[in-house]
Amino acid sequence: MAEEVELKLELAPGAVEDALGSGLLGEPTSILQQTSTYFDTTDRKLFDRGFTLRIRKTGNSLVQTVKAIGESASLFARSEWETPVEQGQPVLDHSSPIENEFGIDIVLVPKFDVEIERRIWNFDEQHSKIEVAVDQGEVVSGERRMSVREVELELKDGDPADLFIFARKLDATAPFRFGVRSKAERGFALIDAERLVYKAERLHLEKSMRASTSFQTIAESCFRHFRLNEDILLRQRNPEALHQARVAIRRLRSAFSIYKPMLPGDEPQRLKDEFRWLAQVLGEARNVDVLLPKANDADVRSRLDDAREKAYDDAIAALTSSRARALMLDFNEWLRCGGYLSHDQTAKIREQPAADFARSALQRMRKKLKKHGQALAETDDEHRHEARKDAKKFRYAAEFFATLFDDKRGERRHEKFIALMASLQDELGALNDLVTGPDVLEKLGLSEHPARDGVVSHADKSRLIDAAQIALDEVIDAKRFWK
Incomplete structure (x- = not known):
């Protein structure tokens, strides 16, 4: 062999x-x-x-x-x-x-x-x-x-x-x-x-695997997820491929955050920021894709179609730019050969078993979500958005680390946990749409359009906040699959 x-x-x-x-x-x-x-x-x-x-x-x-x-x-x-x-x-x-x-x-x-x-x-x-x-x-x-x-x-x-x-x-x-x-x-x-879209593939991490190797495995999987959808997006402007490309970048950036204790120096943050730039460009197109199905007015739809073409032009330009090519080279070289693999100060974290690192990371993220998710009704939209980002990172981590806790009890608890996290993200996503919809219309020059009300959410904000709080509390109260 x-x-x-x-x-x-x-x-x-x-x-x-x-x-x-x-x-x-x-x-x-x-x-x-x-x-x-x-x-x-x-x-x-x-x-x-x-x-x-x-x-x-x-x-x-x-x-x-x-x-x-x-x-x-x-x-x-x-x-x-x-x-x-x-x-x-x-x-x-x-x-x-x-x-x-x-x-x-x-x-x-x-x-x-x-x-x-x-x-x-x-x-x-x-x-x-x-x-x-x-x-x-x-x-x-x-x-x-x-x-x-x-x-x-x-x-x-x-x-x-x-x-x-x-x-x-x-x-x-x-x-x-x-x-x-x-x-x-x-x-x-x-x-x-x-295929017209690729969703994230199931990861397999070994319990005895070193923490550094688990990070490389996760990051490679996220990069593969991105590239598969990027190829589709470059051939045809498929909205689901664009969405999954953004999801892949979010998952990758979350992996950087989860493993931050073993990623010293400026390069990890620089790479993370560059991926954030790319995700933001793709996000402009995604924002229009979300609004288009809601547009019943012919003029609004026509203007959204034009905005979509422009946003996709910008997305393709970003993906094919020298900046994006440099990012892909820099990231892959750093992932395989970066100084984080030999830094003396992080050796203990880097060399610990992946399961031990995962337990600590999951516990840390649960604590952070609990802190930011308290009394959602008494805080502002910005802080509720932070809770939403915490929830996403927590769910991604749960998906990354699933096979490290795959005994019968762990699998049963994990399945329930993921279902609860999905409900929480649905509630927080609906709340986010209510808040961001008007901002997107304003950026597109449609904030004063007579038919604007047809493409933004008019849900009861208080009800959405209450539903999000219930879902968040259920996640925090769920039995921990990593225990």
């Missing part, structure tokens, strides 16, 4: 030619024509359990590769098992975990092919050896096809930070986005037809 450390970088149309013609890469060491056939059961058992099996033909050579793509994998490292084979059919034996995981009677059939021209270079960067592979080709399933344009940087020996040094050189000649989908995921997406 080998452990890969790599970056997968997706290139826009034309960017491959930019990279090849830039002088950065020079002549490749080799050019390979590869056809990879991916196998699974008819009901996709391998993929659903976090494994892929492919047989790749390169010249006259056939190599079977099994990869772990699920809970044990990450954006930058994954486990794989390679075995030379003589024919284009899977071999199931002790050389991979498939037989042990699924039994000897499992039947695998071909699902799709990936046809690639791969150019390979080997570079010395600082004191590291890096293999660079540029892939161009297609994923093919019957009549359906999906193009592939990507660069893989694999660390053969040395420091992972040197991967990012090389990545920055590449970005200067051929701008890229970090890839978060494997070729296998693309193939199965092609079979199913492209």
Whole structure:
């Protein structure tokens, strides 16, 4: 079994030619024509359990590769098992975990092919050896096809930070986005037809995992959630994809807050602020999306449609800006190589078991919500908004840490807790809409429009506050699943 450390970088149309013609890469060491056939059961058992099996033909050579793509994998490292084979059919034996995981009677059939021209270079960067592979080709399933344009940087020996040094050189000649989908995921997406939105995936944290590793796992998951929806948003202006991209950023920023005790220095706050900027730009479009379904007046709807186009233009411009590209590079490099991983003052927090860190964090957030959630009727909108943000962070933390407390009692309590948190967020969200709706209309120049009342909430504020208080008290009184 080998452990890969790599970056997968997706290139826009034309960017491959930019990279090849830039002088950065020079002549490749080799050019390979590869056809990879991916196998699974008819009901996709391998993929659903976090494994892929492919047989790749390169010249006259056939190599079977099994990869772990699920809970044990990450954006930058994954486990794989390679075995030379003589024919284009899977071999199931002790050389991979498939037989042990699924039994000897499992039947695998071909699902799709990936046809690639791969150019390979080997570079010395600082004191590291890096293999660079540029892939161009297609994923093919019957009549359906999906193009592939990507660069893989694999660390053969040395420091992972040197991967990012090389990545920055590449970005200067051929701008890229970090890839978060494997070729296998693309193939199965092609079979199913492209999804229009991705919600947050369930995280799996091990109880014995170090706190620092749990943070990296959570942050990688949030980044993947963002990138999957960003790709959709860049192709089509889907409101749900935009909403989920914002949710992913909120979850990521919450992770920064939750793990703040082990994230010293200025860089974590700078990155968090930059993600806040991006979320705010997307938020302008989301505000219009929320109002549009409520607009019955033709003039109001027309003006909201125009405002939506402008807001989405701004969102796309932000996502494709050099500022956003720099943020993605800075964040991913810091996450994998940042000083927080070796800072002496935070070593004790960083190296404690993830479950111990989670208990402390959840207890701290419960205490904060209880403090800010007292007597909602007697405070102002600003303080009620703080309680709403506390509730969101608390719920995200509960979702992040769920598998650390997955005994029967913990699961039962967690399920009830999440249901109560959902009710609380609904009540606080309705209250927030009542407060912010008029502000959004004013920003859009519709505050004096005769039909403005049709697109803002006119709910009874006192009733909403009372309902929010009841929901909040139920959350605080709920049995703690982390105990």
